[in-house]
Amino acid sequence: MAERRLGSHRLNGKLSAKLSAQQSTKQSAKQSAKQSAQQSSAPLTGDSLADFKVGVDNVIFSVDSDKRRLLVLLVMRQHEPFAGCWSLPGTLVRQGEALEAAAYRVLAEKIRVRHLYLEQLYTFGGPGRDPREAADSFGVRYLSVSYFALVRYAEVEAIADFATDGAIGIAWYPFDRLPELAFDHDRIVQYGYQRLRNKLEYSPIAFDVLPESFTLSDLYQLYTIVLGENFSDYSNFRSRLLKLGILLDTGVKVSRGAGRPASLYQFDAIAFQQLENKPLVFV
Incomplete structure (x- = not known):
């Protein structure tokens, strides 16, 4: 396509004014970007948006009829935070992964069981529930979407690869004699127990x-x-x-x-x- 010539001084004047305005706009945009970068590196205020990381935690109940006990499945954490502490089987959700898929995945890495049906329980996301939410973590927060299930005790088989899955032990614990749990998992267990009671009733x-x-x-x-x-x-x-x-x-x-x-x-x-x-x- 042939270049279009602007032979009029009047048009050239308008073009110069337009170019000058565009240059001024670009300079303003650069200044705004610079200010935004400075603000993002500044200490967080109460108006700062949190950077949420989402995990799932599973409350798995079973009943040992021979010993008349309600049991909860726990794993011992291998890594910080809470290394060496018992916790619920959980994991962070991977990019592109559905919440429910993550919940089933972490259980498949630790146990083999038939007839497993997970039901979403509640989302726990209070500030400070995870020690990684430090003051210098630039707004990082950890949410836990919890699930629960009731499974047949005799059908559960531990298959955890303790060298790779972040746990160094797995065990059933009586509900009325649980050890101290990592994070706020004691609260999640209690919430799951109330849901189990309600479901048994209706x-x-x-x-x-x-x-x-x-x-x-x-x-x-x-x-x-x-x-x-x-x-x-x-x-x-x-x-x-x-x-x-x-x-x-x-x-x-x-x-x-x-x-x-x-x-x-x-x-x-x-x-x-x-x-x-x-x-x-x-x-």
């Missing part, structure tokens, strides 16, 4: 950890371990569960001890689907 989560066929005594014992000895007497518990119509009598009876043989039941998922939109009270 959802069929208990059947996820029972054998396919079970007695009502097995079910009652599980509720007793989690909710406490005085949550309900057995007679009322049995009557309420049977009235819901979500248990199938298999017709098989088993003898345990000196008492009468007990009927084996199975959870009727189809019957429950017809009720799940209605208010239910299991206990």
Whole structure:
């Protein structure tokens, strides 16, 4: 395309004025950028935006029916902060990784378990919850998006590669005898426990950890371990569960001890689907 000539002095004057204005604008932009750089290196004020790093922490519960204990899965940290302390299985979320995917990933690195379903619990992000949030860290904050699950104790197998996954130990601890935990994980565990109690009262989560066929005594014992000895007497518990119509009598009876043989039941998922939109009270 041929160059367009501006033969008029009047046009040249306008062009000169335009170029002068553009140059002035560029100089102003450079000055603003310089001031912004100086401000970013200055000490943070109350109006500074935080630089959030997001992690996930998992509260994994299980029930040891033989010893009548509610258990929590813990790992011992290998690196600072809190090296050598017990904590919940957790990790920072990788770039491009979904929160739930990170939660499942860190568990897959440490345990092998069937029928694992994680439910998002709560986001913990109070200032100072992580010691890496130092005054000179330029606004870095650590959020924890927590998840919880109830799993079958007999099906969990530890497979952690302690040399590479940031942990040097993994163990089940009784809920009522937990060691001192890193970060604010004791608070996360307590929050998870309250969620577990609530779900036992209105959802069929208990059947996820029972054998396919079970007695009502097995079910009652599980509720007793989690909710406490005085949550309900057995007679009322049995009557309420049977009235819901979500248990199938298999017709098989088993003898345990000196008492009468007990009927084996199975959870009727189809019957429950017809009720799940209605208010239910299991206990």
